[in-house]
Amino acid sequence: MRITRARHAGYCYGVQRALKIAREAAESSEKPIYTLGPIIHNPQVVKSLMRHGVNAVKSVDDVKEGTIIIRSHGVDPEIIRKATEKGLKVIDATCPFVAKAQQRAADLVNDGYNVIIVGERNHPEVVGLVAYAGHKAIVIENAKELKNLVLKNPVGVVVQTTQSIENLNRVVESLLYKVKDLKVFNTICNATSHRQEDARRLSRHVDLMIVVGGKNSANTTRLAQICRETNERTYHIETAEEIDGAWLKGVEHVGITAGASTPDWILEEVIERLKQESEKQEV
Ligand code: SF4
Known part of the structure; x- marks a missing residue:
C-alpha cells in the first residue's frame, strides 16, 4: 500500500511562532503562564505545554498574577487592555496574518464601509475581527446567509484566515447582485x-x-x-x-x-x- x-x-508559521513564544515564556518566567483558551486546537500539544507550566484559562478574570499569552487567533483589544490594567504581563502571539485581517477590518470601518466578515461567528478569530471592526460588522458563514440581508453601499469584506476560497467566491458573487460599491480583502492566509x-x-x-x-x-x-x-x-x-x-x-x-x-x-x-x-x- x-x-x-x-x-x-x-504546523503553519503562525502556530509554530505561537508555540515558540509560549515555550520561551515558560523557560524564562518564574510566575505562572496562561494562554487565553488553548494555545492551539490540538489537545495533545496543549497537554504537553501544561507539563511545562503553561495553562489555558477562559478569561482574564481567572488570572491573578503572571503572564497571559494571546494565542495566534488574536483577541478583542479590550481584553488586552483589561489584562494590562490588572498588572498582568501580556505577550501577544497573534499570527501576523490574523493581525493583517484585524487591521483591514478596522480600516474598512474607519473608511465608512459596512463590514461583512466571512467566517464562523463563534470562532475566536472572528470574535476578535468583529471587535476590530468596532462591533459594527455583520458575520456570515456562507452565501445563503446573505439572502434576507438588506445591505447599504459601500460594503467591505474581510475573511477568517482559514476559510476556503470557494466559500469566499460564492459570497462575493452573491454580493455583486446586492451592492454596487464593494471592496474585498482576501485575508485567507x-x-x-x-x-x-x-x-x-x-x-x-x-x-x-x-x-x-x-x-x-x-x-x-x-x-x-x-x-x-x-x-x-x-x-x-x-x-x-x-x-x-x-x-x-x-x-x-x-x-x-x-x-x-x-x-x-x-x-x-x-x-x-x-x-x-x-x-x-x-x-
Ligand atoms: S493565519 Fe494562517 S499562518 Fe496564521 S495561525 Fe492561522 S493558519 Fe496559521
Whole structure:
C-alpha cells in the first residue's frame, strides 16, 4: 500500500511562532503562564505545554498574577487592555496574518464601509475581527446567509484566515447582485490556501484520505470537508489509535494531510500505524 503525505501539511508559521513564544515564556518566567483558551486546537500539544507550566484559562478574570499569552487567533483589544490594567504581563502571539485581517477590518470601518466578515461567528478569530471592526460588522458563514440581508453601499469584506476560497467566491458573487460599491480583502492566509489546494489535489488520486488534527480545529475540519467533496472515503482523526484496519480493505493508495495545528510527531505516528495495519492486511 502506498502512502502519500500532502506537501503542505501540519504546523503553519503562525502556530509554530505561537508555540515558540509560549515555550520561551515558560523557560524564562518564574510566575505562572496562561494562554487565553488553548494555545492551539490540538489537545495533545496543549497537554504537553501544561507539563511545562503553561495553562489555558477562559478569561482574564481567572488570572491573578503572571503572564497571559494571546494565542495566534488574536483577541478583542479590550481584553488586552483589561489584562494590562490588572498588572498582568501580556505577550501577544497573534499570527501576523490574523493581525493583517484585524487591521483591514478596522480600516474598512474607519473608511465608512459596512463590514461583512466571512467566517464562523463563534470562532475566536472572528470574535476578535468583529471587535476590530468596532462591533459594527455583520458575520456570515456562507452565501445563503446573505439572502434576507438588506445591505447599504459601500460594503467591505474581510475573511477568517482559514476559510476556503470557494466559500469566499460564492459570497462575493452573491454580493455583486446586492451592492454596487464593494471592496474585498482576501485575508485567507497562504498556509491555509496551500494546505487546501494540496489536500484537494491529493484526495482526487487516492483510494482513501486521512485528515489528521483536532476535532475542535476549524482549519482541520475544513480540510476534511474539502477532501470529502472529491473523495467520500475521507476520515478525520486526532491520533493514530483511531485508525480502523477495516478502512484499508482493498485500498492501494492512502493520502494524508493535517491541519495547521497538528504536530509532525502525530503525523508520523499515523503513517507508522497505517503501515502496520497494511502489513496485517497482507498476511
Ligand atoms: S493558519 Fe494562517 S493565519 Fe492561522 S495561525 Fe496559521 S499562518 Fe496564521
